[in-house]
Each structure stands twice: as C-alpha cells, then as structure tokens.
Amino acid sequence: MGDLYEVLSPWAETDPVPLRGISERLQDLSGKVIGLHADNKPAAVPILKVVEKRLRELYPTATFTWSYARLINEVEDNAEAQAAYLEWAKGVDAVVGAVGD
Amino acid sequence: MYDAIRVEELDKPAVVIVNAGFVATAKTAASGRGMPGVRIIASPVIPNCIDEAEVDAGITPLIKDIVAGLTKPLSAEEKAPSQKEEHPRIVFRGTLKEVNRFFYKRGWTDGLPVLPPTEEEVAEMLSGTDLPPDHVVGQLIPRLGKVTVERIAINAVMAGALPTHMPVLIAAAEILMDRRVYFGQFGVSTGSFAPMWLINGPIRNDLRINCKTGILSPGDIANSGIGRAISLIIKNIGGIRKGVEDMGVMGNPGKIGMVVGENEEESPWDPLHVDHGLAREDSAITVHFMDNSQLITPYHVDDNGILRVLIDNINPGRQLVYTIIFNAETARILSKRGWSKQDVREFISEYARVPAYQHRVWERVFTEASPNPWGLRRQQMPISPMETMRIIPNPDWIRVFVAGGPLSSMGLYGGDHFDVQKWVTKKIQLPANWNKLVAKYRNIVPNYALY
Numbered sequence: 001m002g003d004l005y006e007v008l009s010p011w012a013e014t015d016p017v018p019l020r021g022i023s024e025r026l027q028d029l030s031g032k033v034i035g036l037h038a039d040n041k042p043a044a045v046p047i048l049k050v051v052e053k054r055l056r057e058l059y060p061t062a063t064f065t066w067s068y069a070r071l072i073n074e075v076e077d078n079a080e081a082q083a084a085y086l087e088w089a090k091g092v093d094a095v096v097g098a099v100g101d
Numbered sequence: 102m103y104d105a106i107r108v109e110e111l112d113k114p115a116v117v118i119v120n121a122g123f124v125a126t127a128k129t130a131a132s133g134r135g136m137p138g139v140r141i142i143a144s145p146v147i148p149n150c151i152d153e154a155e156v157d158a159g160i161t162p163l164i165k166d167i168v169a170g171l172t173k174p175l176s177a178e179e180k181a182p183s184q185k186e187e188h189p190r191i192v193f194r195g196t197l198k199e200v201n202r203f204f205y206k207r208g209w210t211d212g213l214p215v216l217p218p219t220e221e222e223v224a225e226m227l228s229g230t231d232l233p234p235d236h237v238v239g240q241l242i243p244r245l246g247k248v249t250v251e252r253i254a255i256n257a258v259m260a261g262a263l264p265t266h267m268p269v270l271i272a273a274a275e276i277l278m279d280r281r282v283y284f285g286q287f288g289v290s291t292g293s294f295a296p297m298w299l300i301n302g303p304i305r306n307d308l309r310i311n312c313k314t315g316i317l318s319p320g321d322i323a324n325s326g327i328g329r330a331i332s333l334i335i336k337n338i339g340g341i342r343k344g345v346e347d348m349g350v351m352g353n354p355g356k357i358g359m360v361v362g363e364n365e366e367e368s369p370w371d372p373l374h375v376d377h378g379l380a381r382e383d384s385a386i387t388v389h390f391m392d393n394s395q396l397i398t399p400y401h402v403d404d405n406g407i408l409r410v411l412i413d414n415i416n417p418g419r420q421l422v423y424t425i426i427f428n429a430e431t432a433r434i435l436s437k438r439g440w441s442k443q444d445v446r447e448f449i450s451e452y453a454r455v456p457a458y459q460h461r462v463w464e465r466v467f468t469e470a471s472p473n474p475w476g477l478r479r480q481q482m483p484i485s486p487m488e489t490m491r492i493i494p495n496p497d498w499i500r501v502f503v504a505g506g507p508l509s510s511m512g513l514y515g516g517d518h519f520d521v522q523k524w525v526t527k528k529i530q531l532p533a534n535w536n537k538l539v540a541k542y543r544n545i546v547p548n549y550a551l552y
Contacts, residue, residue, distance in 0.1 A: 002196040005217035009192040010209050010255045012246025012338040017135035021180040023112045025172050037104055041148040043156060047118055050160040051167060058168070072286050075104045086107060094171045095108045099148040100117035100127050100141070 026094055029059045035092035037067045037085075039099060040074070047098040065092060102130040105139050116140045116170035118163070120148055125345050126289070133244050133340070138179035140170040204259075209337050211329065211357055215259035226254035229267030231532040238271060239278040242285045244340025248274045256333040260358075262326035265308055265542045272386045272529045273298060273331050277339070281523040287390035287516075288335060289346050294390035294516050295355030296335075297424065298328065299502055300362045301374035302384030304529055307539045309546060310362035314506030316426075317359060317394075322545060328358020353392060361504050367429035368503035369436035376442065376500075377526040384529040389424045389500070391516030399431070402509050404438040407431055408448055414513055415453035415492050418461055421515035422498045425449075428505035446496035453493055458486035500524065 026032060036052060038044035045068075052064050067088045074081045089095060108115040119127045121143040131139040146159040193203045200217045204210050216222065227234055227250065234251035241248050253270050262270070277284045277296075287294040300310050308323040319325050341347045349356075365372045365381075374385035397414055400406040411425065425445070427435070435445065457463050463486065483490065493499060505512065532538065 002198070004194055004196060005200050005219050006191055006194045007200050007204075007217045007219055008190060008223055008251075008255050009188050010204075010218060010252065010259060010333065010337040011188050011192075011207070012241070012244070012248070012252050012340070013188070014133075014245055014247060015240070017133070019182040019184060020109075020136050021182060022109050022136060022138045022140065022175065023114050025114045025174060027172065029168065029171060035108075037108075039104070043146050043148045043150045046151055046153060046156040047144070047146055047160050050157050051118075051164070054161055054164040055168075058164070069104065072283075073103070075107065077280065077283075077285075082107075085104065086111070089108050089111055089113065092113065094113055095105065095115040096118065096167060096171075097105050097108075097115060098118040099144070099146070100102045100105070100119040100123070 029055065029062050029094070031061045032059075032063075032093040033091065034062055034064050035067060035089060035095040036064055037069070037095055037097040039069045039097070040072055041099040044098045048096065051096050051098075102127050102139065103134065106131065106134050106136050109136060109139065114140075114171050116142055116167055118142045118144050118160070118167070120144055120146065123348060126348055129340075129346060130243060132185075137182050138175075142166050142170060208342055209333075210259070211332060211336070215333075216261055218255040218258040222258045223251065223254050226258050226262070226264050226267065227251065229254075229264030229532065229538060230271060232271070238274050241274065241278055241334070241339035243289065243346055244338075246338040246340055248278070248334075248338050252338055253330075253334060256337055257326075257330040260326055260330035260333050261322070262330040263308075263322065263542045263545065265538050266323065266327045266330065268384075268529045268531050269300065269304065269308070269327050269386060270330055270334065272527045273327075273388070274334060274338075276386065276388050276525055276527050277335070279525050279527075282388060282390070282525050284339075288339065288341050289348060291348050291350045292392050293349030293351050293353040294392045295353040295359060296331065297355065297359045297361065297389045297391045297514060297516075298331065299373055299387040299389065299424070300360060300385070301365065301372045301387070301526075302379075302529070303382065304384035304531070305362040305365070307535075307543065309543065310360065312362035312364040312504050316361045316504050317512075320547070324360040324362075325358060328360040330358075332356060332358050355391065359391075361426070361502070363502055364429050364504050367433075369433050370442050370501070370503065373500065373502055374526050377524065379526065379528055384531070385526050386529055387524065387526040389422070389514065389516060389524075391424065391514040393515050395513040397511045397513055399509050399511070402431075402434060404435055404440060407435060407509075407511070408445070411511065411513065412449055412453040415449065416515065417455040417459050417492050419515060420461060421493075422500075422517040423493070424500045424502055424512075424514040426502045426504050426512035426514065428507065428509065428511070429503055430507060431509050431511060432503045442501040443496070445501055446499040449499055450491060450493045450496040454489040454491055456487050457483040457490045460490040460492070462490070
C-alpha cells in the first residue's frame with residue numbers, strides 16, 4: 001500500500017444552466033411553413049432538398065422557406081447573422097436543420 | 102445544433118439531421134446549452150457528400166423520423182429534463198495507481214499517468230501567479246467550463262508543469278477564449294487541428310523553453326509541461342474529449358502539446374511578437390492551429406534554393422495558413438541577401454502557384470451555402486486552365502518564425518482556414534515575485550551523462 005493522495009477535481013465547474021424542455025410538437029405538418037436551415041457543410045443543401053421534396057409529397061399544402069449559414073457557427077458567432085436567422089425562424093412553424101456535425 | 106436550440110427557444114419545434122458518427126457530439130452540445138432533449142436524426146450521409154443519389158438514398162428512409170421529430174408528443178424527460186451530476190472539489194482519495202486509474206476512467210487524462218493534484222501540490226502551483234485561486238479568467242467553449250486559476254493549476258500539476266509555467270497557461274487560456282481564433286471550430290474539427298504555441302520574449306530564457314534543436318520533440322519540462330497542461334485544460338475545462346466533442350478524423354500527435362520558443366538571440370529579424378505589435382521586452386504567446394507539418398531541406402543553401410523549395414512545397418489542394426520556421430542559420434542567409442520577413446511572405450504568396458486546373462478553387466464545390474473562401478468570382482478566374490493561380494493569395498496568411506537546430510532544414514506548418522482564423526498574440530503577465538520564482542525553478546534541467 002503506497003501513500004494516499006486526496007486529489008482535487010480537474011473537471012471545471014460550469015454556470016448552472018437551467019435545463020429546459022423542448023417546445024411542443026405540431027399535430028400535423030399540413031398547411032404549415034417548414035423552415036429548412038442549411039449550415040455550411042456541402043451536404044446540407046442536397047440533404048434538405050431531399051427533405052423538401054419528400055415532405056412536399058407527403059404534405060402538399062405545406063410551404064417551405066430556406067435559411068443558410070455561410071460559415072461554421074455563424075449564427076452563434078455573428079450578431080448580424082443571428083438576428084437575420086431569428087427573424088427568419090419567427091416566420092416558420094417548424095425547422096429541419098442540416099448538417100449538425 | 103445551437104441553431105436548433107435557437108428555434109426551440111422561440112417555442113417552435115426543430116429537428117437536426119446529424120451524421121450518425123456525430124450524434125454524441127450533438128447531444129453534448131445540446132446538453133451543454135441546457136436543452137438535452139433536442140431531437141436528432143442520425144443520418145448515414147457524410148457531411149461533405151454532394152452525390153445526389155447517395156444523399157437521396159440516405160435521407161429518404163429518414164423522412165418518417167423527421168416527421169415524427171416534429172409531430173410526436175413529448176416524453177416527460179423531453180418536457181422537463183433531469184438535473185445533471187454535480188462534481189465535488191475533492192473527488193478521490195487513493196494511492197498513486199488508484200488516483201491514476203480513477204482519473205483515466207473519468208476521461209480526465211491523455212492516457213499517460215498524471216501527478217496527483219493534491220491541495221499541497223496545487224498550492225505550490227498557485228505560487229506562480231498573483232491571481233487568487235477563484236479568479237475566473239473566463240469560460241472555455243464548448244462546455245463553457247469556468248477557467249478559474251485554481252482549475253488551471255490543478256491541470257498543470259497533473260501535467261507535471263512547474264509554478265513558473267502558470268503565467269503562460271493563463272495567457273494561453275485567454276487566447277483560447279478569444280473569439281478571433283475560432284477555438285470552437287479548430288478545437289473539435291474533423292480536420293484534427295492541434296494548437297502550436299509560439300513563445301516570445303524574456304520568459305523563454307526564464308523557463309528554459311527550447312528554441313533550438315528538437316523544438317517539437319519531447320524532453321524539455323517547459324515545452325512538454327506547458328503543452329501537456331494546455332491539452333488537459335482543453336479537455337477538463339473546455340470539455341473537449343476525443344471522439345465525443347473532438348471529432349478529428351485522424352487525430353494529431355500535436356494535441357498532447359506543442360510549445361516552441363523563438364530563437365530571438367540568433368535571429369536576424371524582429372521576433373513574432375514584435376511583428377504583432379508588442380515590445381521586444383514583453384513576453385508573449387501566439388497560437389497557430391496546425392494540422393500538418395513538413396520538414397524541408399533547401400535545394401541548395403542560398404536564397405534561391407531556400408525559397409524555391411518552400412514554394413514547391415505549398416500544397417495547392419488545401420486552404421491553409423502557414424507558419425514557416427527557419428533555423429537561425431537559414432534566416433541569416435536570407436537576411437544577408439536582403440530578405441526581410443515581409444519579403445519572404447510576399448515572395449511565397451506571389452510565386453507559390455499552380456496551373457488553374459490544379460488549384461483547389463477550380464474544382465471547389467460551390468453550393469448555395471458554401472462560399473468560395475478565396476473571394477474569387479467566376480469572372481475573376483482564368484479562362485485557360487493552364488494559367489497559373491496563387492495558392493496563398495494573401496501574404497498575411499504566412500508567419501515567419503526562427504527556431505530549431507543547426508544546419509538548414511526548415512519547418513513548414515500548415516493549418517487553420519484563412520477565411521476565419523486570425524493571428525492572436527497575448528502578452529504574458531508575470532507575478533510580482535517573478536525573479537524569485539525563476540531562481541527557484543529554473544535549474545530543474547536534465548543532465549545528460551556521456552556514455
């Protein structure tokens with residue numbers, strides 16, 4: 001048995017982040033405005049084009065609107081981009097984002 | 102992920118399509134922002150894939166999940182998530198081996214043994230700064246962990262650093278929290294970037310930071326201890342763990358720590374921190390997130406042979422910022438022939454060229470959401486694919502540093518992305534009793550016996 005060491009934690013404290021639930025879901029996508037938000041990954045737009053195409057087939061009365069992040073984390077890092085994004089998001093009923101890697 | 106949280110905060114439902122290999126990353130990102138229930142759709146599509154058939158085959162089967170993500174009623178946990186575990190200040194008591202096993206199993210080490218951060222050892226480490234232990238330097242992304250001086254000291258003890266390294270570690274943490282360096286991108290990127298820390302000023306000599314032979318090899322307590330401590334700070338304060346938040350595809354051995362001092366005494370040029378606006382007598386630290394390195398030998402030892410080999414090794418397939426490290430002899434040869442650092446940067450930017458068809462822009466995939474990082478419009482592109490194009494169109498994307506051992510090899514270190522990263526240098530603040538501290542720790546040096 002060697003010496004005993006009482007050690008301090010290297011793992012940082014964080015400000016207590018109040019845990020929040022996600023928002024209530026829609027009952028149906030019919031007639032709704034679906035936002036498609038593409039980040040700057042090359043697959044984002046092709047992925048969301050497929051999403052739009054397939055959702056249009058399932059919900060012909062749904063409408064679609066697009067938003068683009070031109071740089072990684074642009075919505076977080078750029079106040080102007082964030083304001084534009086939030087303004088866009090206010091006008092939709094739900095959002096599908098890609099690619100969240 | 103954060104974009105989806107912004108939508109949820111507007112009381113609107115969102116789902117995020119995430120490559121299946123990145124689901125854990127996405128979950129910690131959501132949890133870290135207090136919304137662990139964000140609905141994630143795991144996709145097989147590689148984020149850089151633009152093959153329409155491949156994308157369609159990967160996404161079409163997920164449509165029902167996407168619809169459910171927007172319409173399926175919430176579970177109790179999604180409505181009101183459970184609180185997270187709290188960590189006590191004293192986390193464990195045990196033998197050296199037991200402490201190491203405990204830390205390793207918690208994911209708090211780099212895989213190698215650490216020194217136990219006891220109260221006594223941490224108190225000694227804290228003697229390296231005038232700041233109080235509870236002073237919060239800031240919050241480090243992505244976890245937004247509080248960078249307290251004590252937490253820096255704890256990780257420094259674990260790394261085997263010395264109290265005199267504390268001022269460097271505090272300045273390094275400040276750099277990581279400076280938004281201009283985009284640590285949130287380079288610290289976790291699939292591109293496997295590792296921070297290369299460039300040290301300038303008198304502190305190099307106070308700490309015996311290696312500036313000469315083997316600058317990137319282990320063996321010096323300052324270079325190794327500081328580098329490893331920063332690596333542990335990134336992991337345990339920033340919360341960047343390999344394969345969870347750090348999704349570097351291949352990884353990078355430099356992530357265990359790369360600290361290099363400039364050989365200012367033998368350099369014919371002003372040191373890097375003077376280029377960046379500080380006084381020569383200041384001590385300073387600069388970061389460059391690099392993902393590749395080349396050791397290059399001149400075609401022949403004159404300015405022509407030195408600079409030609411450099412421009413021939415600038416990679417046309419990348420969009421990189423470069424740190425070029427000349428050893429003092431090579432730098433002196435260039436300087437004697439009239440080359441300033443700015444001349445070197447401008448020469449490389451001007452003459453590192455390839456035919457347009459070999460240039461990354463030529464084949465660059467332009468999607469609506471993926472702008473051309475060179476800022477070139479199609480109308481500015483050569484008409485003939487045989488016309489040459491500059492690989493590095495801006496000399497400011499090159500930095501020149503002087504370090505390394507004798508003879509004439511040079512280091513060419515590429516990394517970052519020039520469309521976002523900026524060069525950031527911070528002055529290192531020293532405690533009032535610095536000279537006394539230096540006297541206490543400076544003579545901890547290896548003595549290599551002859552054999």
